[in-house]
Amino acid sequence: MASVTFKKIVKKYNDNLILDGVDLEIRDHEFVVIVGPSGCGKTTMLRLLAGLEEITSGDIEIDGLKVNDLPPAKREIAMVFQDYALYPHMTVKENMSFALKLRHFPKDEIEKRVKESASILQLEKLLNRMPKQLSGGQRQRVAIGRAIVRKPKVFLFDEPLSNLDAKLREEMRVEIARLYQKLNSTIVYVTHDQVEAMTLAGRVVVMNKGHIQQSGTPLDVYRKPQNVFVAGFIGSPTMNFLRGKIEKQEDFFYFSNQSVKIFLPLFSFPEVEKYSGKDVILGIRPDDIILDDKKIDHAHKISGNVEVIELLGHRENIYIKVGDQKILAVGEAFSNFSPGSLVEFSFNYKNIHIFDATTEKRINS
Amino acid sequence: MKRETAKQILIHLALISAAIICVYPLSRIFTVSIRPGDRVISTDLALIPDGATFLSYMKLLKETYFLRWLFNSLVITVTTSMIGVSLASTAAYAFSRFNFFGKKSAMIMLLSTQMIPAGMLILPLFLMIMKMNLMNTYLGMIIAYSVSSLPFSIWILKGYYDTIPKSLEEAAMVDGTGYVGAFWRVILPLSAPALSIAFLFNFTSAWNEYLVARVVLFSSKQYTWTLGLFELQGQFITQWGMFAAGSMLVTIPVLLVFLYSSKWLVSGLTLGSVKG
Numbered sequence: 001m002a003s004v005t006f007k008k009i010v011k012k013y014n015d016n017l018i019l020d021g022v023d024l025e026i027r028d029h030e031f032v033v034i035v036g037p038s039g040c041g042k043t044t045m046l047r048l049l050a051g052l053e054e055i056t057s058g059d060i061e062i063d064g065l066k067v068n069d070l071p072p073a074k075r076e077i078a079m080v081f082q083d084y085a086l087y088p089h090m091t092v093k094e095n096m097s098f099a100l101k102l103r104h105f106p107k108d109e110i111e112k113r114v115k116e117s118a119s120i121l122q123l124e125k126l127l128n129r130m131p132k133q134l135s136g137g138q139r140q141r142v143a144i145g146r147a148i149v150r151k152p153k154v155f156l157f158d159e160p161l162s163n164l165d166a167k168l169r170e171e172m173r174v175e176i177a178r179l180y181q182k183l184n185s186t187i188v189y190v191t192h193d194q195v196e197a198m199t200l201a202g203r204v205v206v207m208n209k210g211h212i213q214q215s216g217t218p219l220d221v222y223r224k225p226q227n228v229f230v231a232g233f234i235g236s237p238t239m240n241f242l243r244g245k246i247e248k249q250e251d252f253f254y255f256s257n258q259s260v261k262i263f264l265p266l267f268s269f270p271e272v273e274k275y276s277g278k279d280v281i282l283g284i285r286p287d288d289i290i291l292d293d294k295k296i297d298h299a300h301k302i303s304g305n306v307e308v309i310e311l312l313g314h315r316e317n318i319y320i321k322v323g324d325q326k327i328l329a330v331g332e333a334f335s336n337f338s339p340g341s342l343v344e345f346s347f348n349y350k351n352i353h354i355f356d357a358t359t360e361k362r363i364n365s
Numbered sequence: 366m367k368r369e370t371a372k373q374i375l376i377h378l379a380l381i382s383a384a385i386i387c388v389y390p391l392s393r394i395f396t397v398s399i400r401p402g403d404r405v406i407s408t409d410l411a412l413i414p415d416g417a418t419f420l421s422y423m424k425l426l427k428e429t430y431f432l433r434w435l436f437n438s439l440v441i442t443v444t445t446s447m448i449g450v451s452l453a454s455t456a457a458y459a460f461s462r463f464n465f466f467g468k469k470s471a472m473i474m475l476l477s478t479q480m481i482p483a484g485m486l487i488l489p490l491f492l493m494i495m496k497m498n499l500m501n502t503y504l505g506m507i508i509a510y511s512v513s514s515l516p517f518s519i520w521i522l523k524g525y526y527d528t529i530p531k532s533l534e535e536a537a538m539v540d541g542t543g544y545v546g547a548f549w550r551v552i553l554p555l556s557a558p559a560l561s562i563a564f565l566f567n568f569t570s571a572w573n574e575y576l577v578a579r580v581v582l583f584s585s586k587q588y589t590w591t592l593g594l595f596e597l598q599g600q601f602i603t604q605w606g607m608f609a610a611g612s613m614l615v616t617i618p619v620l621l622v623f624l625y626s627s628k629w630l631v632s633g634l635t636l637g638s639v640k641g
Contacts, residue, residue, distance in 0.1 A: 052535050073541040085532035089554045098550075102541035146540070 002063035002076075002153035002186055003028045004049065009058035011044050011210075018044045020210040021058070031180050031187045035197040036207035037233070042190045045207075046156050049188065050079050062153060073102075078147035079156040083163065084139045086131040086146070092118075093127040096146050117145045120182065121175075137168045144176075148183065157189040161196060173199060194234055198222065206230045223351070228360040231283045231353055237317060240289075240327050242282045243357065246275045255282045255354075259323025263300035268349040269364040279357035286317070288348040289329035297346040304345070306337045318343070391616075398422065398609035405605045421606030422614070431611060433586060434593035438572060439618060441503055441589060445510040446567035452511070453518035453563055454556070458548055460519065461526035462534075472523075475516035483576060486513065491580045505581050506589070510571040518563040525559035526552065561629035568622055572615075590615050 004026040011019040019041045026032045034042040047053045049060055051072035060067050067075050078099075086095050093114055100110045118124045121141045131139055140160060147155055157176075161169045177200055180187060191197055197204050198218045205215045206229075213233075214226045225231035231239050244257030246264070253272045255262045262282065264272055290296050304322035311333060318329045320343055329345060337343055354364040392412055397405055399417040407414065425431045459465075460472060490509050499505030529552060537547035553560070575591040582588055585596065594611045597604045 050535075050539055052538070071543060072535075072538045073543065077539065079536070079539045081532045081536060083530065083532055085530065085536040087533065087536070087551055089551075098537075099540035102546070146536075150540075 003061075004154055004186065004188065005059075005061040005064075006045070006049075007059040007061070009045070009048065009060065010056045011041070011048060011053065012056045018210055019048075022210070022212055024205060024212060024215065026186060026188060029184055029186060031189065031200060031202040032205060033189045033191060033197040033201035033203070034205045034207060035191055035194060035233075036213075038192060040207040041210045042192075042207050043158055046079075046158050046188060046190045049075075049154070050077055050156055051075050076153040077156055078150045078152040078154075079158065080140075080143045080147050080160045082159040084131075084143045086139055086142055088131050091128050091130055092123060092134070092142050092145075095131070095142055096127075096149050099146070099150050113149045113151075114145075117149045120148070120179065121145045136164055137172065140164060140172060141175075144179070148179070153186065155183075155185055155187045157187065157191075159191050159193075160189075162191070162193070176200060194236065198234070204234075206233060208233070224362070225283075225353060226362050228281060228283070228355050231355070231362075235285055237286050237328055237330065239283045239285050239353070242284075242325060242327075243279070244282065245279055246272060246277065248273075248276050255280065257325065259325035260302055262302065262347060263297075263349075264352070265349045268352045269354055271363060271365065275354075275363060280363070281355040281357055281360065283353035283355060284327075284347050285351060286328045286330040288351040289327065289345050290348055291318070291329055291331045291335065291343065291345050293344075296344060297349075301344045301346045304343055306339055306341050306343050308339060309337060320345070394609045394612050397605055398613050400606065402606070419610075421604075421610040425607045425610045425614075429593065429597070429607070430586060430588070431590070431593060431614070434588050434590040435615065435618075437503070437587060438589040438591075438615075441506045441510065442568055442571040444503070444507050445514070445571045446564050448507065448511045449514050449518050449567040450560055450564050453515055453522050454553065454560060455548075456515075457519045457522035457526055458552065460523045462531070472520075475519055478513075478516050483513070487576055487580055490577060494581055500581060501583055501587050506578065509577050509581060510567075510574065513577075514567045514570055518567060521563050521566070522556065522559050525556055529555055557629040561626040565622065565626055569619060572619055 004024075006022050006024040009019050009022040010017070022041070022045065024045075034045060036042045044053065048055055049062075051067065051070060055068055062075060062077070087098065090098065096114045096117060097110045100113060105113075114127070115124075118127055121144060123138070123141055123145055126134060126138060126142070131142070134142065140163075143160070160176075161172050164172060173196060176189075180200070189196075189200060201218055203215060204218050204221050206213045206221060208229050214221050214230045216224075221230055221234050225234060225239075228241065232241070242255070242257060242260065242262075244255050244260075247254045247256050253264045253266075253269070253276065255264055266272065269275075302322055304320040304327065306318055307321050307326070308317075308319040310317040310319075314333050315330055316333050316335060318331050318335070318337055320327045320329060331337070352364070353362065355361060356363050396412055396414055398421055399419060400407065400414045401416045401418050401420070409415070460468060494500055494505040494509060497505070497508075499508065533551050533555075534544075534547040537551045538544070542550060573591065574589075575595075578589045578592050582592060585593075588596070590611065594608055594615075597608050597611070
């Protein structure tokens with residue numbers, strides 16, 4: 001197992017800047033998930049680490065050893081590709097033992113390792129099959145098996161579940177989590193699916209436009225997003241963003257725009273005085289909007305009209321309009337709201353996020 | 366159901382007609398080859414004529430250098446095909462996978478060589494081979510044939526490589542091979558259908574070639590079968606029986622190569638490798 005360091009990594013394709021001076025430290029045994037929208041540079045990071053692309057400038061180190069000029073074969077990494085990339089002319093067993101044969105492992109050692117990995121991934125009965133005789137999920141398991149037989153220093157996963165259907169994806173997610181507990185190795189996992197990021201990661205690295213936007217535990221990035229991008233990208237349904245100003249009335253501070261006026265208790269925004277009169281963006285997650293009459297802060301409640309209701313089974317999405325401001329709330333299913341009806345709500349002040357309107361950076365601690 | 370049956374009947378009719386068109390000339394040549402005397406034209410349409418005899422075959426094998434010509438043809442053709450396929454397979458890989466200066470124009474240049482009529486190449490080929498002192502040699506023939514069939518093979522193989530997902534090589538490289546290893550262990554085995562097509566193309570075009578052979582080879586013992594058979598055609602008389610017998614015999618190697626390579630001509634070799 002090993003640590004991985006990205007030092008000021010720049011990657012350009014002709015004039016297109018894909019990674020713009022990325023710094024990242026991945027500790028030994030850490031499960032790091034790099035997440036971001038398509039084109040943010042996350043897969044490029046993984047391919048640079050694997051040695052499948054050349055770095056424009058900067059250094060990558062594995063266990064303190066600079067690997068910039070090492071070919072993929074010598075980096076002691078194993079990679080699971082998005083499209084499985086199984087060798088179609090080889091059986092499952094041959095696919096899994098290919099790397100070991102190339103490294104001239106003794107036959108009984110190869111046999112032992114393949115058996116071990118096959119049993120972890122329940123592939124024992126499929127060892128003599130060809131890839132075309134396998135289902136999508138089985139192929140993905142073989143691809144993972146091909147990586148784990150190697151016992152590499154670092155595992156790289158490039159959106160390994162994106163080709164699977166929802167149910168299978170869930171199963172494989174659990175399987176990967178179990179595998180990590182068993183192998184306890186360094187894993188770098190790339191995905192655009194925030195559910196995978198939140199459930200699997202020890203640390204989430206959120207990327208956008210070639211920059212790391214935030215790196216932290218899943219709870220960190222969810223509860224304390226450092227900027228508007230992270231706040232909007234992490235969490236489903238997406239956070240509500242309201243643009244407005246901080247106003248002081250008597251001794252109290254409020255966030256206000258043309259449609260809403262929201263009370264801001266000091267504990268939710270201790271630095272509020274500094275921003276009085278300034279433009280800000282207020283973020284609130286749909287599940288931090290309180291609809292329950294017993295829990296609402298009646299002194300500062302807001303009234304709006306229900307526009308649309310989406311029933312999701314156990315929960316429902318309630319789209320509310322307050323003046324010109326649209327707000328999405330999540331409530332218990334069958335909450336007796338109907339489109340057009342009046343609804344009263346307040347915010348869970350503990351989980352209010354305030355961002356500077358110009359820099360879009362978080363300003364409340 | 367009825368429509369399906371009608372469709373099947375139509376397809377079969379078309380295939381049977383095509384088969385008859387292909388086989389008929391061959392059957393006539395066979396008839397001529399076993400007809401006594403050197404008669405090409407006869408009112409008899411029977412496949413096995415009256416007094417059928419293999420005398421022409423015996424005479425061809427005993428009284429001419431036919432076996433030698435066949436051997437010459439085989440050496441030249443097999444070597445040409447092997448050189449052609451090995452050079453084309455690596456060149457096509459470079460064209461398919463790497464970006465380099467002049468790649469596009471090189472591909473177009475390769476293609477444009479195919480548009481020059483074969484006759485026009487005779488003189489330059491003759492001059493080149495003569496200057497290299499390779500007249501009347503196997504090597505001269507092999508070089509002449511290889512250069513003319515390479516461009517087409519490269520295009521065929523490049524087209525096929527383009528359909529093989531790049532992630533397969535990348536997986537192989539992460540697993541421990543270099544570019545050459547990935548090419549050898551992953552790309553080549555998956556390209557068997559295209560390689561066999563290229564081999565067949567090289568083989569048949571070299572096997573049946575006459576013009577270049579006519580210019581490069583001049584001693585009867587060095588002849589390929591195409592030149593050899595032509596020798597049977599005299600100024601006043603042509604030995605049609607032997608000519609036909611020779612024509613029948615030369616189809617055998619091509620037939621064998623076709624039969625053998627047909628097992629590689631299977632589709633779907635890359636199935637299951639990546640998400641389809």
